[in-house]
Amino acid sequence: MKSNDAIEATITPTMTVGDDRPPSKRPVYQKDQECYPRAMRQIPVELGARRYIVSVGPGLLGRLPEVLSPLRGRTAVLVASRRVFDLHGKAVEKGLRALGRLHVTLVPDGERFKGRKTLEGLYEAFLAARLGRDGLVVALGGGVVGDLAGYAAATYMRGVDWVGLPTTLLSMVDSSVGGKVGINHPAAKNLIGAFHQPRAVVADPAVLATLPLRELRAGAYEVLKCAVLGDRDLFATLLEAPAGLGGWAAGGVESAIASACAIKADIVERDEREGGLRRVLNLGHTLGHTLESVTRYRRFTHGEAVGWGMVGAAAIARERALLSRRTFEIIADAVDRIGPRPRLSDLPTPELIDALGRDKKVKGGRVVFVLPTTVGRVVVRDDVTRPEIRRALRTMAAREG
Numbered sequence: 001m002k003s004n005d006a007i008e009a010t011i012t013p014t015m016t017v018g019d020d021r022p023p024s025k026r027p028v029y030q031k032d033q034e035c036y037p038r039a040m041r042q043i044p045v046e047l048g049a050r051r052y053i054v055s056v057g058p059g060l061l062g063r064l065p066e067v068l069s070p071l072r073g074r075t076a077v078l079v080a081s082r083r084v085f086d087l088h089g090k091a092v093e094k095g096l097r098a099l100g101r102l103h104v105t106l107v108p109d110g111e112r113f114k115g116r117k118t119l120e121g122l123y124e125a126f127l128a129a130r131l132g133r134d135g136l137v138v139a140l141g142g143g144v145v146g147d148l149a150g151y152a153a154a155t156y157m158r159g160v161d162w163v164g165l166p167t168t169l170l171s172m173v174d175s176s177v178g179g180k181v182g183i184n185h186p187a188a189k190n191l192i193g194a195f196h197q198p199r200a201v202v203a204d205p206a207v208l209a210t211l212p213l214r215e216l217r218a219g220a221y222e223v224l225k226c227a228v229l230g231d232r233d234l235f236a237t238l239l240e241a242p243a244g245l246g247g248w249a250a251g252g253v254e255s256a257i258a259s260a261c262a263i264k265a266d267i268v269e270r271d272e273r274e275g276g277l278r279r280v281l282n283l284g285h286t287l288g289h290t291l292e293s294v295t296r297y298r299r300f301t302h303g304e305a306v307g308w309g310m311v312g313a314a315a316i317a318r319e320r321a322l323l324s325r326r327t328f329e330i331i332a333d334a335v336d337r338i339g340p341r342p343r344l345s346d347l348p349t350p351e352l353i354d355a356l357g358r359d360k361k362v363k364g365g366r367v368v369f370v371l372p373t374t375v376g377r378v379v380v381r382d383d384v385t386r387p388e389i390r391r392a393l394r395t396m397a398a399r400e401g
Ligand SMILES: NC(=O)c1ccc[n+]([C@@H]2O[C@H](COP(=O)([O-])OP(=O)(O)OC[C@H]3O[C@@H](n4cnc5c(N)ncnc54)[C@H](O)[C@@H]3O)[C@@H](O)[C@H]2O)c1
Pocket: 081, 083, 084, 087, 109, 110, 111, 114, 141, 142, 143, 144, 145, 147, 167, 168, 169, 170, 171, 174, 175, 176, 177, 178, 179, 180, 181, 182, 190, 207, 208, 209, 210, 211, 212, 215, 218, 302
C-alpha cells in the first residue's frame, strides 16, 4: 500500500489542471480535422492511437453525417432505449443512414437493465446485423446505455469501434469521456467492465430540454466536481447559473459541458487506466457511494449523492485545516445552489461507516478520500478516521434543506 505521502506526491504536483497553469497550457477547444463543421466546441482526448474528439454543440445530433464523416461507410448498430429513441432518435437514425448501413436496436430503460441479460440481447442484435470487426456501435442515451453498449462493443469480436451520443448532462460530462464501460452484477454495480475508448463523442445540449430537472441537476453535481478539482472559471460559470438550474441559459450549459469535458479529458490523458491521478475524479464519491448503497440506490440520484459527498469531503478538509472555513462555505453553498437533495440525517451512522469499509475505494484496508484544498485543487488521503467521518456526516446533516 502506498503511504499518504506517496499518494500525495503522485497526485499533487501533477494536479494542476486548473488555475496554476499558464493560459497556453489550459485545455483549449481545438479545431481538429477539416471535415468537422464549425460552430461547435471540440475537446480532443489525446490518447495516441486511441485519440478522439468530444464535439459539443446545439443541434449536432441533426448534423451527424458532417460530424461523423470520418466514419462513413461502416455498418452500424444504433443502441437506444425506447424513451430516448422516441424523443431524439429520428434525426440520429436519418443521419446515420446517410453514413452507411444501419440497424437499430432498442434496450429497456433504466439502471436495473444494465446487466448480462440486456448485454446478451445486444450480442444477438450485432450478429443479426452481421456486424463485423469493422462495424460500429453507436450508443444514444444516458450513462446506462453508454456503459452497456460500450461494453458490448468492447467485448464483441474482441472489440469493435463505438461512438457515444450522450443525452443526459451526466453522460455528456462524465460517463461518455474516458472509456470506462461496463455492466452491473447482482453483487455490485459496475463490477464487470473494461476500458474501451470511443472513436468519437457527440454531445448536443439541445436534447437536455427534454431531460427531467432532477436528472439535469444530477449531472450538474458532476460538473461542479470538475470545477472544484481543477477549474475556477467553470466554478464561476456554475455560480452564474440560476439557483436550482431552472431556465439555465443554453450558452451556459454548453460552456459548462465543454469545460467539464476538458477537465476530464486532461485527467484521462495523464492516467487512462486509473493508476493514480484519475482517482481524483472520485471527489465526493467516497461518501456518495456509501449513501447510495445504504439506501439501495433508491433515494439519491448518483449526482445528488456525489453532491452530499463533496460537502462531506470539504468538511473533512476544513477540519484538517487543509481548506479555509470561507472556502468550505463557498463550496458547500455551490453544492446547495444546484438544488435540494434527499435527506440523510435519518441514516444510521454505524451502517454508513460499515458500508464505507466495503467500498471499491478502499485500498489496503484504508478508505481513500479526495479532499479539496481550495477551489481548483485537491489532495488524496487514506488516513481519514472514523471520528472525522462522523463529524463530517453531522456537518452534512446540518445542511439539509
Ligand atoms: N463509465 C463511466 O465513466 C461512468 C461515469 C459515471 C456514471 N456512469 C454510469 O452512468 C449511469 C447513469 O447515467 P445517467 O445519469 O445518464 O442515467 P440514465 O442513463 O439512466 O438516464 C437517466 C434517465 O433519463 C432518460 N433520458 C436520457 N436522456 C434523456 C433526454 N435527453 N430526455 C429525457 N430523458 C432522457 C433515460 O432514458 C433514463 O430514464 C450509471 O449506470 C453509472 O454507473 C458511468
